[in-house]
Amino acid sequence: xxxxxxxxxxxxxxxxxxxxxxxxxxxxxxxxxxxxxxxxxxxxxxxxxxxxxxxxxxxxxxxxxxxxxxxxxxxxxxxxxxxxxxxxxxxxxxxxxxxxxxxxxxxxxxxxxxxxxxxxxxxxxxxxxxxxxxxxxxxxxxxxxxxxxxxxxxxxxxxxxxxxxxxxxxxxxxxxxxxxxxxxxxxxxxxxxxxxxxxxxxxxxxxxxxxxxxxxxxxxxxxxxxxxxxxxxxxxxxxxxxxxxxxxxxxxxxxxxxxxxxxxxxxxxxxxxxxxxxxxxxxxxxxxxxxxxxxxxxxxxx
Amino acid sequence: xxxxxxxxxxxxxxxxxxxxxxxxxxxxxxxxxxxxxxxxxxxxxxxxxxxxxxxxxxxxxxxxxxxxxxxxxxxxxxxxxxxxxxxxxxxxxxxxxxxxxxxxxxxxxxxxxxxxxxxxxxxxxxxxxxxxxxxxxxxxxxxxxxxxxxxxxxxxxxxxxxxxxxxxxxxxxxxxxxxxxxxxxxxxxxxxxxxxxxxxxxxxxxxxxxxxxxxxxxxxxxxxxxxxxxxxxxxxxxxxxxxxxxxxxxxxxxxxxxxxxxxxxxxxxxxxxxxxxxxxxxx
Amino acid sequence: xxxxxxxxxxxxxxxxxxxxxxxxxxxxxxxxxxxxxxxxxxxxxxxxxxxxxxxxxxxxxxxxxxxxxxxxxxxxxxxxxxxxxxxxxxxxxxxxxxxxxxxxxxxxxxxxxxxxxxxxxxxxxxxxxxxxxxxxxxxxxxxxxxxxxxxxxxxxxxxxxxxxxxxxxxxxxxxxxxxxxxxxxxxxxxxxxxxxxxxxxxxxxxxxxxxxxxxxxxxxxxxxxxxxxxxxxxxxxxxxxxxxxxxxxxxxxxxxxxxxxxxxxxxxxxxxxxxxxxxxxxxxxxxxxxxxx
Numbered sequence: 001x002x003x004x005x006x007x008x009x010x011x012x013x014x015x016x017x018x019x020x021x022x023x024x025x026x027x028x029x030x031x032x033x034x035x036x037x038x039x040x041x042x043x044x045x046x047x048x049x050x051x052x053x054x055x056x057x058x059x060x061x062x063x064x065x066x067x068x069x070x071x072x073x074x075x076x077x078x079x080x081x082x083x084x085x086x087x088x089x090x091x092x093x094x095x096x097x098x099x100x101x102x103x104x105x106x107x108x109x110x111x112x113x114x115x116x117x118x119x120x121x122x123x124x125x126x127x128x129x130x131x132x133x134x135x136x137x138x139x140x141x142x143x144x145x146x147x148x149x150x151x152x153x154x155x156x157x158x159x160x161x162x163x164x165x166x167x168x169x170x171x172x173x174x175x176x177x178x179x180x181x182x183x184x185x186x187x188x189x190x191x192x193x194x195x196x197x198x199x200x201x202x203x204x205x206x207x208x209x210x211x212x213x214x215x216x217x218x219x220x221x222x223x224x225x226x227x228x229x230x231x232x233x234x235x236x237x238x239x240x241x242x243x244x245x246x247x248x249x250x251x252x253x254x255x256x257x258x259x260x261x262x263x264x265x266x267x268x269x270x271x272x273x274x275x276x277x278x279x280x281x282x283x284x285x286x287x288x289x290x291x292x293x294x295x296x297x298x299x300x301x302x
Numbered sequence: 303x304x305x306x307x308x309x310x311x312x313x314x315x316x317x318x319x320x321x322x323x324x325x326x327x328x329x330x331x332x333x334x335x336x337x338x339x340x341x342x343x344x345x346x347x348x349x350x351x352x353x354x355x356x357x358x359x360x361x362x363x364x365x366x367x368x369x370x371x372x373x374x375x376x377x378x379x380x381x382x383x384x385x386x387x388x389x390x391x392x393x394x395x396x397x398x399x400x401x402x403x404x405x406x407x408x409x410x411x412x413x414x415x416x417x418x419x420x421x422x423x424x425x426x427x428x429x430x431x432x433x434x435x436x437x438x439x440x441x442x443x444x445x446x447x448x449x450x451x452x453x454x455x456x457x458x459x460x461x462x463x464x465x466x467x468x469x470x471x472x473x474x475x476x477x478x479x480x481x482x483x484x485x486x487x488x489x490x491x492x493x494x495x496x497x498x499x500x501x502x503x504x505x506x507x508x509x510x511x512x513x514x515x516x517x518x519x520x521x522x523x524x525x526x527x528x529x530x531x532x533x534x535x536x537x538x539x540x541x542x543x544x545x546x547x548x549x550x551x552x553x554x555x556x557x558x559x560x561x562x563x564x565x566x567x568x569x570x571x572x573x574x575x576x577x578x579x580x581x582x583x584x585x
Numbered sequence: 586x587x588x589x590x591x592x593x594x595x596x597x598x599x600x601x602x603x604x605x606x607x608x609x610x611x612x613x614x615x616x617x618x619x620x621x622x623x624x625x626x627x628x629x630x631x632x633x634x635x636x637x638x639x640x641x642x643x644x645x646x647x648x649x650x651x652x653x654x655x656x657x658x659x660x661x662x663x664x665x666x667x668x669x670x671x672x673x674x675x676x677x678x679x680x681x682x683x684x685x686x687x688x689x690x691x692x693x694x695x696x697x698x699x700x701x702x703x704x705x706x707x708x709x710x711x712x713x714x715x716x717x718x719x720x721x722x723x724x725x726x727x728x729x730x731x732x733x734x735x736x737x738x739x740x741x742x743x744x745x746x747x748x749x750x751x752x753x754x755x756x757x758x759x760x761x762x763x764x765x766x767x768x769x770x771x772x773x774x775x776x777x778x779x780x781x782x783x784x785x786x787x788x789x790x791x792x793x794x795x796x797x798x799x800x801x802x803x804x805x806x807x808x809x810x811x812x813x814x815x816x817x818x819x820x821x822x823x824x825x826x827x828x829x830x831x832x833x834x835x836x837x838x839x840x841x842x843x844x845x846x847x848x849x850x851x852x853x854x855x856x857x858x859x860x861x862x863x864x865x866x867x868x869x870x871x872x873x874x875x876x877x878x
Contacts, residue, residue, distance in 0.1 A: 059421040083444060137335060138342030148564030149557050150519040152435075153534070155526070156541035157553060161365055195705035202672050204693020205722045213721070217709050236433045240523050243438065244538060251436070258439040258527070266439055274432045281431030295709040296750050313642075313831070320630030320678055321637050328632050 084264045092264025093271060096253070100265075103253040104272050107238055110166055110249060111280055114173020115234040119227060122178040126185025130219075131211060136186070147183070151176045152240040159245040166248060169241040176237040177230035184226030188219025221297055224288040231284045235277050250276070367547040375547035376554060382536065383555050390532040390556075393449065393521035394514075394563060397456020402513055405461045406506065409468025413498075419469060426466055434459050435520065438527040447528045456520030460513035467509030471502030503580055507571040514567035518560045533559070621774060621806040622648040622671060627680035629666055629832075639831035640666040644680070646825060646834060648806060650773075653844075655809045655817035656825045657863065659870070663832025664810045668778050671808065672699055684774055695723060698767030698805075700777040704759040706751040706766075713738065713747035716766045723770060730769065737765040740802055741795070757788040761795070768803060775807045782811070793819055797846050814863045818856060819846060824863060828870045835866055 068086055075085030084092060093100060129135045155172055162168035192215055200210045242251025250273045257265035292298040351369055358368035367375070376383070412418050438455055445451035475498055483493050525534025533556045540549040629641035640663040648654050656664040669675045671682055673692040682689040685696055698719075706715045713734060720730035738744045741761040751759055760780055767775060781789045793816055800807065811817050817824045818840055828835045841855050850856055 056421055059417075060424060063421065063425070134335070134338055134342075137339050138346070141343065142346065145561060148515060149560045150515060150522060152519060153522050153537070153553070153556055153560070156537040156549060160541055160544075160546065160549065161361070193703065193705060195701040195703045196707065198669075198672075198674055198701065199699065199705050199718075200722070201674055201692040202697060202699045203719050203722045204695070209722055213718070214707070217707075232430060232433075235431075236435050236519075239433045239436050240526065243523070243526050244541070254436065254439050255527075258443065261443075263440075263443055266443070270436055270440065273436050277432045278428060296752075297709050316628070316642065317630075317639055317831070320628065320639065323678070324630055324632045324637065 081261055081263045084267050088264045089267040089271060092262070092266075093268030096257075096262075096265045096268060099253055099256075100250065100269050100272050103248070103250040103269065104276060106166065107242065107249040107251070107273070108276055108280075110169040110173060110238045110242075111231070111234050111276070113166075113170045114238060115177050115231055115280075117170065117174035118177025118230055118234060119181050121174065122181025122226065122230065123185055123223070125178070126182040126223075127189065127211070127216070129182070130186040130189035131207070131215070143183075147179060151179075152237055155237075155241045155244040159241065164245040164247045168245060169238045169249065172241050173234040173237040177234040180229030180233065181223065181226040184222040184229075185219055188222030189215045191222070192218045217295060217297075220295055221292060224291060227284050227288065228281070231280050232277075235280060239273065364544050364546055367550055371547045372550040372554065376551040379548050379551060382548070383533075383552065386531065386533050386536045386552075387555065387559065389449070390521055390525065390534065391559065393452040393456055393524070393532065394517050394559075396449075396453045397520055398460055398514055398517040400453065400457035401460030401517060402464055402510060404457065405464025405509070405513065406468050409465045410472065412465075413469045413472035419473075426462075426469075429462050430466075434462070435523045438524050441524065442528045447530050451528065452521050452524035452532070455524040456517040459520040460517040463512045463516060464506070464509040467505045467512075468502060471505030471509075472498050474505070475501045500578060500580065503578060504575060507574055511564070511567045511571055514563050515560075518563055522556070619650045620647045621650040621652070621685060622646075622808065623683045624667075624671070625681055627667070627670060627682060628678045629663070629670060629675065630678045641670070641677075642831035642833050644832070644834060646837070648808060650806055651804045652823065653800065653807045653809065653821045654823050654825060655811060655821040656827060657811060657814055657817045657867075658827035658832075658835075659829055659867065660812065662827045662829035664827050665778055666832065667827070668776050668808060668810050672697055672776050695770055696773045698770070698772040698775045700760070700763050700767045700775070700780045702779045702782045704751070704756075704763045706759055706762060708751050711748045711750055712743065712754070712762045715751070715762055716769050718766060719770045725770075733771075734765070734769055737768055740799060741765045755788075756784045757792055760784070760792060764796070764799065768799075768805075773806060775805045777807065777809045779810050779812065781816070782813075789813070789816065794848065796820065797844075801845055814860050814867075815851075818859045818863060819851065824859075826863060826866045835870065838862055838866070 072085045072087070075083045075088070080088045129139060151172065154175070155168070158168045158172050162171060189211075196214060196218075197210075200214055205213070238249065239251045242249040243255055246252035246255040250269050253269040254266050254273075257263065257269060289298070354366075354369055358366045358371070360366075363371065412422060435455070437458065438451075441451040441455050445454060479497055480493070483497055488496070521532070522534040522537075525532040526538050529535045529538050533552055536552045537549060537556070540546070540552060624644050624646050627641055627644040628639075630637070630639050632638075644667060656667065658664050666675065670677050671684070671689065673689045673694060676690075684694065687694075706712075707718070710718070713731075716734045716737060717727065717730060720727070720734075735744070735747070738747060741764055743758060743761050743765070746754065746758065746762075751762070754762070763780070781792045784792060797820065809817070809820060821840055822844075824838045824840060826835045826838060827833065838859060840859050842850055842853065842859075
C-alpha cells in the first residue's frame with residue numbers, strides 16, 4: 001500500500017494507509033480514516049433507531065386508536081346497559097367514582113399484602129427446599145399438585161372460614177403468589193455454575209456462606225422473574241375472591257354493577273382494575289431492574 | 303521349584319472390584335431415597351389429614367367439616383356432583399381448544415413479521431399484567447349464562463400464554479441451521495415447516511400446559527360469576543347456603559378434575575417432544 | 586542432569602510481595618527436596634448414569650515443593666479427575682493423597698489455590714471483590730487482605746481494573762483475576778485445570794509467559810492440567826503423561842530447560858525434543874488401544 005508523504009496529523013494510529021489509484025493520470029488518495037468510518041456507522045445506526053422509534057410508536061398509537069374507535073362503533077349498535085362504549089364507560093366511572101375509588105384502594109391493599117406475604121413465604125420455603133435434595137424428592141408430587149390446581153378455586157372455602165373482609169383475599173393471594181417465587185427460587189438456587197460451586201467447596205465455605213454469597217445472589221434473576229409471576233397471580237386471586245365475597249374491592253364493585261345491571265359501572269371498575277394491575281406489574285418490573293442493576297446481574301441488551 | 307511370584311491383581315479384577323462396590327453403593331443410596339420419599343410423603347399426608355381433623359374439631363362443622371363428613375357428602379351427593387362435572391369439563395376442553403388454536407395461529411402469523419411483533423409487544427406485556435378474569439361479569443352480561451360466556455373466558459385466558467410462547471418459540475431458531483437452509487435456497491414456507499416449527503415445539507407445548515391450567519381457571523371463575531351450572535357454580539351455591547360438606551366434596555372433585563387435565567396436558571407434551579427427540583436432557 | 590538429587594539448601598526466594606526486588610536468582614527446584622504432594626496408589630471409580638468409569642488406576646506420584654508439574658493426556662484420560670482428587674473435591678476409591686504431609690480427605694484446605702477453565706468469577710462482584718472472596722470465606726479481616734489483593738492485581742498487571750465487573754473483561758483478563766484470587770490467601774500449592782483452554786491461541790501464548798513471570802515472583806508448587814503439549818513443556822519442570830481408560834501414568838518426562846523460561850526457548854533443541862517425546866508417548870497410546878489392550 002502506498003503511503004503518502006505528507007500524512008495529515010489527525011490520522012489515528014490505526015489509519016488504513018489509503019491506497020492511491022490513478023485517475024486521469026493524477027494520483028488520488030481518498031482521505032478516509034478509521035475514526036471517520038466509525039463515526040459514520042454510529043450516526044447511521046442512531047438515525048435508523050430514531051426513525052424506528054417514531055414509526056413503531058406511531059403504529060402502536062394507531063392500533064390503540066383503532067381499537068378504541070372499533071369499540072365505540074360496535075357499542076353504538078347496542079344498549080349502553082349491554083355494551084357501553086368508551087364514552088359511556090368514562091361516564092360510568094365518573095358517576096360511581098366514590099365507590100370505585102374506595103374499591104380501588106381496598107384492592108390495592110389486598111394485592112400488596114398478599115403479594116408481600118407470598119413472596120416472603122416463597123423465598124423462605126424456596127431457600128429451604130432448594131438446598132436440600134431430599135426435600136425436593138419428597139415434596140415433588142405435592143409441588144406438582146399445587147401447580148396444577150388453580151388455587152383460586154379455593155376462594156369459596158377460604159371465604160367461608162375467613163369471612164368477607166380483607167383477610168380471605170390476602171390469604172388466597174399469598175397462597176397463589178407463593179408458587180412462582182418458590183419454584184424460581186428453587187431453580188435459581190440450584191442452577192449455579194459447576195466451577196463456582198467447586199470454588200466454594202475448595203475454599204471450605206460453610207453452607208451458610210455458600211448460600212448467601214453464591215446461591216442466593218445467583219438466584220436473583222430467577223427470583224425477579226418469579227416476582228413478576230407472583231404479582232400477576234396475586235392480582236387475579238384478589239379479583240376472583242372479591243367476586244365470591246363481594247363486599248370490599250373493585251371485584252365487589254363489579255359484582256354490584258353486575259347485579260344492578262349498571263354495566264357502565266362494571267366497565268368503569270374494570271378500567272380502574274386494569275390501571276391497578278398495570279401499576280402493580282410495572283412497579284415489580286421497576287424493582288427487578290433496580291435489584292439486578294445493583295448486583296450487576298442484568299443481561300446486556302442485545 | 304521357583305518361588306511363586308507375588309500375584310498382582312489383573313486389570314479385570316480391579317475393575318470388577320470397584321464396579322461391584324460402586325453399584326452396591328448406588329443401590330443403597332437409591333433404596334434409602336425411596337424410603338425417605340415414601341416416609342416423608344406419608345408424614346405429610348398424615349399431617350394434612352391430622353390438621354384438617356383438628357381444624358374440624360375447633361371450628362363448627364358448618365365452617366370446617368371433618369374429612370369423614372366430606373367423604374360422606376361425596377357419597378350421598380354423588381348425583382349432584384356427577385351432574386355438574388360434564389358442563390365444567392366441556393367448558394375447559396372447548397375453551398382450551400379455542401384458545402390454543404387462536405393463540406398458535408395468531409402467534410404464527412405475528413411471528414412472520416418482525417415489524418408486527420415489535421409493534422404489538424407492549425400490548426402483549428400489558429395483557430399479561432391485566433387480570434383477564436375480571437372480564438367474567440362482562441362476558442356473562444354480554445353472552446348470557448350459557449356455555450358461551452364460560453368458554454369465551456376460558457379461551458381468552460388460555461390464549462395469551464400460547465400466543466406469547468408461539469411467537470417466542472418461532473423466533474428461537476438455531477442460526478446455523480437457518481443459514482444452512484437459506485444457503486440451500488429454501489423458501490420461507492419450507493424454512494417454516496422444516497425448521498421453525500420444530501424449534502418452536504418445546505415452547506408451544508409448555509404453553510399448552512399453561513393454557514390447560516388457565517382454561518380450567520377461566521371456566522371456574524366464569525361459573526363463580528354466573529353461578530348456574532358446573533362445579534364452580536356448585537361451590538358458590540353451597541357456600542351461600544352453608545352446605546359446607548357439599549362444598550368440600552365439590553372441592554375434592556374439582557381438584558381431581560383439574561389435576562387430571564394437567565396430567566393429560568403434561569403427558570401429551572412429553573409424548574410429542576419425545577416423538578421428535580426434542581425433550582430437554584435430564585440434568 | 587537430574588537436579589532432583591541436589592541437596593543444597595537455597596535461601597528462600599525473595600518475592601515481589603515481600604516488598605523486595607527479586608534477586609534474579611531462583612533456587613533450583615529440587616533444592617527444596619521436600620515433597621509437597623504425594624499420591625500413593627490412587628484409584629477412582631464412579632458410576633455416571635448408565636456408564637461406569639474407571640477414571641484413575643494406581644496413580645502414584647510425588648510432586649516436590651516449588652516444582653511446576655503438568656499433566657497431559659487425551660480428553661477423558663482422567664487428568665482433571667486427578668486434579669480434583671488432589672483438591673479434595675472428589676473422594677478417592679482407594680489410596681491416599683497428602684499435601685504438605687497432611688492427608689487430603691475433604692475440601693477446604695487453606696494451602697490450596699484452584700484455577701478453573703471457566704474462571705468462575707462471580708459476575709456480581711468487581712475484580713477486587715472477586716479476589717477478596719477467599720479471604721471473606723476464611724474470615725480474615727478485610728484491611729489486612731485488601732493490601733495484598735491490590736499487590737496481586739499489580740502482579741497480574743490488572744491494576745486500574747479493580748472496579749470492573751467480569752463481563753467487562755476479556756477472557757485473558759478474567760483468568761488473570763482468577764489467578765490473583767487463587768493466590769490471595771498465599772497457598773503453597775496451586776492447582777490449575779486447563780486455565781487457558783478457553784482462550785484463543787495468541788492470548789494463550791501471552792498468558793503462558795505471564796504465568797511464568799507470576800510464578801517467578803511467587804514460587805509455589807503448581808500442578809497444571811492441559812491438553813496442549815507445547816504449553817506443558819514450556820511451563821513445567823516435569824510433564825506427567827496419562828493414558829485413558831483406565832487412567833494411569835504412562836510416563837513422567839523431565840524438561841531439561843532452565844527457568845526462567847523465555848520465548849526463545851521454544852526453538853531450542855531440548856524443547857523440540859521434549860515435545861517430540863510427548864507426542865510419541867501419546868501416539869503410542871492410540872496404537873495400543875487399537876490392539877485392543
